[in-house]
Amino acid sequence: MMIPKMVVPRSKGQCLALAGATILAIALLWVFPPVGFVACAVMLVVAPPWGRGLAERGFISLLLALGATAVAFPRASSLPITPVSAHAALSIFTAVAVGLSLVGPGRMTRLIKPTLQDVLIGIFTAGAALWLMGAYIGRNSYEIVSGLFFTGWDNQGHFTPFANTIEVGSTTWPTFDGTIAWNQWYPSLHTTMWSLAQLASQTSSEILDRPGLLWPYVQWTSISFALSLAALAWVASDLTRRCTPLVGVRSRFVRRSAPAIAVLAFAAFALLGSPTLLFNSGFTNFMMAVAVTTVTAYLSARSWRSARALGWILIPLGALAVNALWTPLVLGLVPSAIVVIIALWRDRWWLAPVWAVASGGLVLGTVYLQSRAIVVDDPGASSSYMEDLGAIGAGMTPFNVGAAIVSPIIAVLVAIVLLRSGRRPLAIAIAGPSVAICAFLWLTMSAADSAGLSRLGSYYVLKTLNALLLVNAPMLAAGAGIGIALVLAAMKRRVLDPSTARAVNRFNTVIVGCVIALVGVTSFGYVGATPSGYPSGFGSAPGIAAGAARAGSVDNYLVGEAIIRARDAASPYPGKTTMLWDGSGVLVNLWVASLNRVLSSGDQRFYIKLPPFPYEDDVVSYVDFALGINPTLDMSLLWFRGVSGDRLNTIKREHPDRVTLVKVPMRSTVLCQECTL
Structure with missing residues (x-):
């Protein structure tokens, strides 16, 4: 496993203490759910036998939980989702995760201290969640539904399966008229997770009515969106740590500060840039899919060791999770899956075909059964999706289209440098998802052409481009972290290692120059483009404007009052x-x-x-x-x-x-x- 190991295994006393803490957390979950839920979450960050840091352990636990939920509670499942089943699911998952660190090789896992990056990511997660839900805190149902109404059409579409799942008690939702429930076959892992989390953490076993679920909906969407952003920030931090030695610095300041600067750079982009516009519009499932794709692909291919230790389980579970969040992004996991196959082959050749057949059968079998059910039970769902692929021309939130277009090119150029430096798996982890997702981008552009719609006016073209920007944002933040750290080191009279500087050949210099030029150009628009006019004053950053929209929408609650009174x-x-x-x-x-x-x-x-x-x-x-x-x-x-x-x-x-x-x-x-x- 990818774990920090001790020289000797844990003592019996240490194992008993860890087991006791886990039992206490699970007991609290059943007796006083809010405290127990938090305690179980802490145990899943601190104790499992995976990950080199606290943040990494937590995000691996989240990936495994998402994949396990996709397997146990698929769309239109008959398995009950109740307070009892939610408590049982979290109890079992926590017990298994911590139990693995108490037996066998897991006993070599040590409890680790938080690093500066762990602290920054924790602060970023909490701050982002509070920023996203802040406008709704303390508001009544009139104001909350008004905020959701005005900020994004899709909020209604995602609240519906969340409320259905909790009210009905499963992911199969019977209707009064006997027809299939709307959104029954839409990817809904996010709402299933929110339902389980709500039922596992609420004090009372009483099921809230639908208006009463408005605040939990805001709460869990905010937390999920914040965790997705934090996961991408962690990728930026870890990637910076791995790439900093490639620039050949002898300064400890650069090696220590660059990962933290990368986290701060990504946080600035996430909170001030376009990502929070996705939250307003109700695209939290899309953000979750981007994060799961990026983190799974990265963890599964950043090194041969990581591919063997983590990739074998993360790839199939991650693929099932992404399929149940925003299906096209599953393509982004294919290159990392190939790295896992090669890594297993290099270790024991027979493991590669066994893993490929087993994991491929699990993923493809699940997708086939779900797709077959859609065609049989709701044939209009699949046909309408193919028609909409090219026909929809509105509904995507604004973002830096120029940066999105060139980000895969930058990823490929960075991958070339890594390949020439002997970091082959890491090169695939960085560029693989982008290149694979471009295949779906080509499909959406072809569909837009067939529909007679401008490619940059097509909803799915723009959404795929936005996914590419977000997938590559950690790489760009890592570059910013290294660059800023180098500048700061130079200001402190810390210079590059002369021998390394001489080793940089002309080819790598050209590639780095192209990357810098592309970033610089797309920061201001396309080559040769000029603005048609300038505003009279400065405008708000997109993230600030999104926050202002949330605050203004909840204050304008007349429409929400009409909706609730009519209901x-x-x-x-x-x-x-x-x-x-x-x-x-x-x-x-x-x-x-x-x-x-x-x-x-x-x-x-x-x-x-x-x-x-x-x-x-x-x-x-x-x-x-x-x-x-x-x-x-x-x-x-x-x-x-x-x-x-x-x-x-x-x-x-x-x-x-x-x-x-x-x-x-x-x-x-x-x-x-x-x-x-």
């Missing part, structure tokens, strides 16, 4: 499809429905095809037509303006047994000045 008014009619007529629109109605019951695919199609707001006679005709062609459709039509109630009476008269008119109590607002509570 409450519809609660006495659980078997009916809801439709809010006043102050509404497609997304408002999707939120009302998601907060009311399991949203079916039939419900979602009805809402998506609604004519634009405001609702007039054309919408009356649409509702009447929908009721006419679907004899199983029963509706609760919600309104709070008197004129709307009069209009809806025409539908009630046509379908008296299938339509229920429900007046929503609303205070007097700009939406309804005549309303009173």
